[in-house]
Structure formats: C-alpha cells, structure tokens
Amino acid sequence: MVNTKVKLSGIELDNPIIPASGTFGFGYEFAEIYDINCLGTFSFKGTTKDPRFGNPTPRIAECDAGMINAVGLQNPGVEKVISEELPKLKACFNKPVMANVSGFSVEDYAYTVEMLDSQEQIGWFEVNVSCPNVHGGGMSFGTSAEAAAEVTSSVRKVTKKPLYIKLSPNVTNIVEIAKACEESGADGISMINTMLGMRIDLKTRKPVIANKMGGFSGPAIKPVALRMVYQVYEAVKVPIIGMGGIATAEDVIEMMLAGATAVEIGAQNLVDPFACKDIIDNLPKVMEKYKIDNLSSIIGGAH
Amino acid sequence: MTQGIYEILSNEKIALNVYKMILCGDTSAITASGQFVNIKLDGKFLRRPISICDYNDKTITIIYKVVGVGTEQMCEMLAGEKLDVLVGLGNGYNLDKSGDRPLLLGGGVGVPPMYNLCKKLIDQGNKVSVILGFNTKEEVFLEDDFKALGAEVTVTTADGSYGVKGFVTDAMKNIDYTYFFTCGPMPMFKAIEATAVTSGQYSFEERMGCGFGACMGCSCKTKYGNKRICKDGPVLEREEIIW
Numbered sequence: 283m284v285n286t287k288v289k290l291s292g293i294e295l296d297n298p299i300i301p302a303s304g305t306f307g308f309g310y311e312f313a314e315i316y317d318i319n320c321l322g323t324f325s326f327k328g329t330t331k332d333p334r335f336g337n338p339t340p341r342i343a344e345c346d347a348g349m350i351n352a353v354g355l356q357n358p359g360v361e362k363v364i365s366e367e368l369p370k371l372k373a374c375f376n377k378p379v380m381a382n383v384s385g386f387s388v389e390d391y392a393y394t395v396e397m398l399d400s401q402e403q404i405g406w407f408e409v410n411v412s413c414p415n416v417h418g419g420g421m422s423f424g425t426s427a428e429a430a431a432e433v434t435s436s437v438r439k440v441t442k443k444p445l446y447i448k449l450s451p452n453v454t455n456i457v458e459i460a461k462a463c464e465e466s467g468a469d470g471i472s473m474i475n476t477m478l479g480m481r482i483d484l485k486t487r488k489p490v491i492a493n494k495m496g497g498f499s500g501p502a503i504k505p506v507a508l509r510m511v512y513q514v515y516e517a518v519k520v521p522i523i524g525m526g527g528i529a530t531a532e533d534v535i536e537m538m539l540a541g542a543t544a545v546e547i548g549a550q551n552l553v554d555p556f557a558c559k560d561i562i563d564n565l566p567k568v569m570e571k572y573k574i575d576n577l578s579s580i581i582g583g584a585h
Numbered sequence: 586m587t588q589g590i591y592e593i594l595s596n597e598k599i600a601l602n603v604y605k606m607i608l609c610g611d612t613s614a615i616t617a618s619g620q621f622v623n624i625k626l627d628g629k630f631l632r633r634p635i636s637i638c639d640y641n642d643k644t645i646t647i648i649y650k651v652v653g654v655g656t657e658q659m660c661e662m663l664a665g666e667k668l669d670v671l672v673g674l675g676n677g678y679n680l681d682k683s684g685d686r687p688l689l690l691g692g693g694v695g696v697p698p699m700y701n702l703c704k705k706l707i708d709q710g711n712k713v714s715v716i717l718g719f720n721t722k723e724e725v726f727l728e729d730d731f732k733a734l735g736a737e738v739t740v741t742t743a744d745g746s747y748g749v750k751g752f753v754t755d756a757m758k759n760i761d762y763t764y765f766f767t768c769g770p771m772p773m774f775k776a777i778e779a780t781a782v783t784s785g786q787y788s789f790e791e792r793m794g795c796g797f798g799a800c801m802g803c804s805c806k807t808k809y810g811n812k813r814i815c816k817d818g819p820v821l822e823r824e825e826i827i828w
Contacts, residue, residue, distance in 0.1 A: 311797070311798050311816075315586060327801075335811055336804065339791055339792065339804065339805070340791065340792040341802055344631045347630060353802060356811065500630055501630075551795070551799060552794045554588075555586070555588065555671070555795070
C-alpha cells in the first residue's frame with residue numbers, strides 16, 4: 283500500500299489533490315455527482331467583501347490545450363458565503379476547506395479574511411493577489427513585491443490560520459514576490475494563477491472575450507507552472523501549492539517533483555467533472571509504476 | 586448529470602449545414618425537454634453544448650448546425666464511432682404553465698428542443714401550435730416531424746422562399762395561444778418579447794466553460810438574481826428576464 287498523505291501547514295491531507303478556486307464553486311454541486319470527501323481539500327470560489335456579478339459575457343474562450351476565462355470574481359459576497367454557502371458545504375464535506383479571498387484594497391482583503399476567520403470549516407486561507415480579470419485590485423497586488431507584502435502582512439494580523447498567497451505568473455520575477463510574501467508572514471505560496479491571454483474571432487474581427495483579455499489556463503501552461511514552482515522552491519522555505527495545467531496523476535507527481543507539497547486542479551474540472559476523483563483513484567497505481575511508496579518523500583525531488 | 590460513452594447510431598445531413606445525430610446510451614439523467622448534452626471531441630479542450638431534440642430510454646437525438654471547428658469535426662463522424670458526453674444538463678422547460686393551447690416558436694437551430702417539448706405537450710392533452718422560422722427554404726427541417734406529432738405547423742422564411750414570408754412573429758399574430766415556449770437567436774427573442782400577449786419561457790444560449798454550473802462563465806442577471814445559463818437555465822421565464 284502506497285501512502286498518498288501530505289501535510290499542509292500542520293494539517294494532514296489524505297492526498298494532495300485540491301480543486302482550484304473558481305472551478306468547483308462551494309463544492310455542493312460536485313457532491314451531487316460524487317462523494318467529495320475523497321479530496322485532499324478544495325479551494326472555494328474566490329470571495330470578496332461585497333457581492334459581485336463579474337464581467338460581461340462572453341467570458342469564456344476556447345484555446346488549443348486550454349481556455350481563457352474572464353469571469354471577474356463573481357461571488358455572493360462574504361456575508362452570504364458565511365450564511366448560505368458554507369452551511370450547504372458543511373452538509374456534504376467534513377474536511378477543512380481552503381478559503382480563497384480577493385479584494386480591491388488592502389483593507390478589503392483584511393476585512394474578508396477577518397469575517398471568515400471564525401468559521402471552523404476553514405482550514406487555510408488562500409489570498410488571491412493575482413486575478414487578471416478585475417481592475418483596481420486583484421493582479422495589481424501580485425505584480426509588485428511591495429504590494430504583495432503589504433496584503434500579506436495586513437491579512438496576517440487578522441488570522442492565525444495557515445495563510446497561502448496565490449501568485450500571478452504575469453510578472454518579471456515571481457521569486458522576488460514569493461520571498462516578499464514569505465518574509466511578511468505567509469505560511470505558503472500558491473502558484474500559478476492564470477496567464478493573461480486573448481483570442482480573436484475571425485468573423486467579427488474582435489476579441490472573443492467581452493473584456494478583451496482573460497486568464498489562460500489548461501495543459502498548455504503546465505511547463506510555465508512547473509518552471510516557476512521549481513524556481514520558487516529553491517528560494518523559499520514555506521510549502522508551495524502547485525497548479526497550472528494539471529490533468530493527470532502523472533502531472534501531480536511532476537508538479538510535486540518540481541517542489542509542490544500539494545497541487546490544485548482547475549480547468550480540467552470544467553472539462554471533466556470527475557477529474558479530481560479520477561486522479562485520486564489513479565494516483566496509487568501511478569505511484570507504484572514510478573516506485574514511490576510515500577508521496578510526501580518526492581516533494582522537490584527534481585532539485 | 587451523468588457522464589458516459591455514447592455510440593453514434595447515425596449522423597446525417599438534414600438541411601443546409603444542419604445535421605441530425607442519434608446517440609445510443611444511458612438517458613436516465615434527462616428529466617425535461619429543453620435540456621442539453623455537452624460533448625467532448627478529440628483535440629478540443631472544451632466540450633460542445635448541444636440541445637436535446639428528442640430522447641427515449643436508449644437514444645438521444647441531437648440536431649446541430651455546423652458553425653465552427655467543433656461542429657465541423659462532428660459532422661464528419663460516422664455511425665459506430667463513440668463520444669464522451671455529459672447528459673441531462675440544464676433545467677429544461679416547465680410544462681405546468683402551458684394552458685391548453687401552447688405555442689412553440691423555434692428559430693433556426695433553436696427548432697430542435699421544440700420537438701420533444703411538442704411531443705410532451707401533446708401527450709398531456711394540449712392543442713399545440715408550432716412556428717418554425719428559417720432564413721431560406723434550404724434550411725427548413727423537422728416540419729413533417731412536427732406535423733406527424735399532430736401539431737398545427739407554420740413555417741416562415743425570411744426571404745419568402747418557403748411558407749410564410751417573414752419572421753416567426755409575423756405568423757404569431759394570427760394564432761390564438763395560452764402560453765409560449767421558444768428557442769432561437771436573440772433578435773428573434775426581442776421580436777417575440779415585443780409581440781407576445783401571454784407569459785412564456787425562453788431558452789438562452791451563451792458561451793459556456795463547463796456546462797454544469799461550476800465555472801460561472803455563462804452567468805446572466807435576472808430579476809430574481811444572478812443565474813447561470815447552463816445550470817439555472819437555459820430556460821428562463823418571461824417575467825424574470827432583463828432585456
């Protein structure tokens with residue numbers, strides 16, 4: 283019997299598989315099609331202080347080996363997340379969940395995290411400073427080391443729960459930003475968010491996405507994600523949650539070898555609603571094939 | 586919603602750029618007319634959402650128009666080939682409010698979901714009128730099929746090459762109905778909205794990511810809050826729609 287368990291900031295996961303924020307809602311809809319308690323955990327839909335509809339449609343475009351989304355953080359706002367979404371999740375998921383939080387000012391981030399902090403269901407915070415689809419916030423905090431550090435330290439003051447900062451790949455030097463987050467009190471780094479991309483419709487001669495640009499995800503970005511996780515692993519001591527184009531158990535192992543303690547699966551959930559369950563079911567077989575007894579022993583193994 | 590591998594029983598051209606495909610497999614997840622399936626195609630990242638035209642306990646019939654690279658690939662597929670399909674997506678039409686003389690309006694590739702709906706309304710004892718709108722004669726399909734169900738059928742073509750010249754709303758004015766159900770392009774919806782004298786249900790189209798409510802890609806605002814076209818729709822009631 284192989285051991286798929288990993289430890290993420292003191293909390294043990296049965297396996298390192300985590301559906302990524304924005305691809306799994308608040309979990310209960312996937313619970314209608316399989317028992318989501320098989321997951322390591324999952325990162326719930328990016329939550330902001332106020333309710334948001336997001337960007338105008340169309341906000342999805344297909345690409346070769348991936349997709350672009352420009353949803354723009356649609357969510358019911360933190361109050362409704364606490365009063366309506368989390369109770370529904372509690373009915374179908376008995377593990378700690380990862381709370382994904384976004385904001386438009388440093389105060390927004392701190393407010394939303396503080397509101398959620400008392401919720402027992404929440405095991406970790408994943409603070410998104412890298413959403414490419416909103417203006418005046420989101421990614422602008424994740425593209426400078428100073429701004430990312432400022433968000434990290436202000437959120438650090440309002441929670442003792444493990445704090446992961448989700449970084450953008452749309453930067454010159456992701457290592458510098460990851461180090462700044464670590465120095466400001468982050469317990470871990472979550473990476474990478476989507477890459478800024480575009481598609482153009484030949485018939486209309488205009489961008490497919492109403493917002494023109496959006497976040498590119500899917501198997502096409504996996505090599506970029508692996509490279510960045512590898513680089514950041516060498517520069518920080520805190521654990522990394524790796525993501526970007528993961529679709530198979532083999533991909534999970536590859537990402538862990540690059541330096542990830544756990545992995546998130548995003549776009550693949552949208553193509554195959556059973557993706558995470560299938561990866562979890564396959565993982566022991568693939569571990570045996572590559573002679574891995576203990577999954578946590580391979581973290582950073584490529585270095 | 587279920588995911589399964591479906592065998593193509595047939596895939597034939599029935600009108601200009603329009604194909605009818607019959608898939609064999611589990612249909613137990615389909616609960617209403619107006620639901621859709623989401624089809625995985627080799628080499629394409631996102632699935633293709635296509636409305637269900639008809640179904641029974643073993644087969645699903647879809648009718649699709651070739652509009653892009655995905656449907657081009659689909660129209661080349663042969664009987665015996667297999668497809669990975671998510672089945673039973675969306676809410677579908679609610680038949681309870683139909684009254685005894687419902688009117689169905691289908692425009693172009695919005696016609697197919699009207700077929701199973703028509704069958705069910707006739708089964709519940711309604712006298713059903715159907716208006717099928719197309720651009721031109723070569724695009725007309727399913728007219729005889731609706732007639733065979735026992736519906737009163739009017740076909741309109743924008744260029745007047747077949748049936749009544751004009752749009753579905755030109756024929757709508759001459760029909761006495763208790764309720765309406767429709768699926769078609771947005772300009773047709775706006776014309777119906779300006780013409781209709783009863784309540785009704787519209788089935789919307791939007792670019793989707795997942796098709797089952799996870800990604801929020803196809804959201805719209807309604808009078809009753811934000812809804813996902815794929816999960817809370819595609820059918821919305823006239824009273825809730827913000828135009």
